[in-house]
Amino acid sequence: MTIIDGKKIRDRILAQIKKDIISLSFQPIFCDVLVGKNPSSVQYVQMKAETAKSVGIKFIHANFPSSITTNNLIKEIKVLNNTKNMCGIIVQLPLPENIDRRKILNSIDPKLDVDCLGAVASDKFYSGSTAVEFPTALACMTLLNSLNINLQGKKIVVIGRGELVGKPVASLLVSRGFYPDIVGSATVNKEKIIKQADVIISGMGRGKYITGDMVKKGVVLIDAGTSESEGGIIGDADLDSVANVASFVSPVPGGVGPVTVAMLLKNVLTVAQSLAKIRDDFIK
Numbered sequence: 703m704t705i706i707d708g709k710k711i712r713d714r715i716l717a718q719i720k721k722d723i724i725s726l727s728f729q730p731i732f733c734d735v736l737v738g739k740n741p742s743s744v745q746y747v748q749m750k751a752e753t754a755k756s757v758g759i760k761f762i763h764a765n766f767p768s769s770i771t772t773n774n775l776i777k778e779i780k781v782l783n784n785t786k787n788m789c790g791i792i793v794q795l796p797l798p799e800n801i802d803r804r805k806i807l808n809s810i811d812p813k814l815d816v817d818c819l820g821a822v823a824s825d826k827f828y829s830g831s832t833a834v835e836f837p838t839a840l841a842c843m844t845l846l847n848s849l850n851i852n853l854q855g856k857k858i859v860v861i862g863r864g865e866l867v868g869k870p871v872a873s874l875l876v877s878r879g880f881y882p883d884i885v886g887s888a889t890v891n892k893e894k895i896i897k898q899a900d901v902i903i904s905g906m907g908r909g910k911y912i913t914g915d916m917v918k919k920g921v922v923l924i925d926a927g928t929s930e931s932e933g934g935i936i937g938d939a940d941l942d943s944v945a946n947v948a949s950f951v952s953p954v955p956g957g958v959g960p961v962t963v964a965m966l967l968k969n970v971l972t973v974a975q976s977l978a979k980i981r982d983d984f985i986k
Contacts, residue, residue: 730789730974738768790816790970816969839870841961859899867905
């Protein structure tokens with residue numbers, strides 16, 4: 703079994719992003735909206751801040767107390783929408799229960815919605831009319847592409863139907879001419895479908911669900927699932943169990959996660975390049 707090193711792939715992507723940022727006529731700004739003080743969320747936001755700064759993107763910390771109302775948070779996001787050189791806004795999830803998640807995500811200017819979680823940005827993604835795509839889904843595809851495997855004729859299975867992984871990954875695969883089997887909790891004969899897969903992309907969030915006896919010899923496992931355990935974050939695949947069966951596995955942590963952050967910042971760059979073009983065309 704070969705472990706797919708997401709950190710190395712991330713570093714290559716970030717190096718190119720840094721070069722492209724330098725070529726811009728302005729410094730793009732990226733903002734992560736954090737509500738409350740959930741330790742995991744705070745740590746994740748800080749990591750994104752440091753990564754953004756490392757490639758030359760200015761990062762804005764927009765931190766609000768968990769007591770803030772939905773309407774007041776929307777007002778704050780509208781201010782961020784109108785910030786000069788803003789090229790990406792995301793909201794750190796999960797939000798406190800008193801906040802209307804859908805209203806908040808939809809309040810982000812669709813042009814700045816680099817997570818694609820607002821209704822407009824999401825619809826554009828699924829209609830194929832945007833250059834900004836779901837970061838985690840892009841990360842899964844990037845890891846898969848890094849293996850230089852000919853996928854023609856391969857049986858591809860996507861486990862999970864979630865909005866962050868399963869659904870957008872399936873859409874990206876279809877847009878590339880592949881037609882994966884989608885496995886959800888209610889899928890009939892799901893064990894048989896999984897056993898036949900040459901490639902599995904999993905985002906179900908069930909720790910160590912996928913074991914060696916469930917998959918065929920030589921399977922490629924892209925693990926985008928995350929679950930908390932006493933020892934930290936674990937993925938959907940039991941690495942020890944699949945070690946002698948799978949040909950390639952992306953670990954959790956260290957696989958899809960690092961590349962997701964890189965793809966998020968690549969989306970910020972895409973917005974910045976679009977803004978730069980508009981400004982150049984205006985000057986002309």
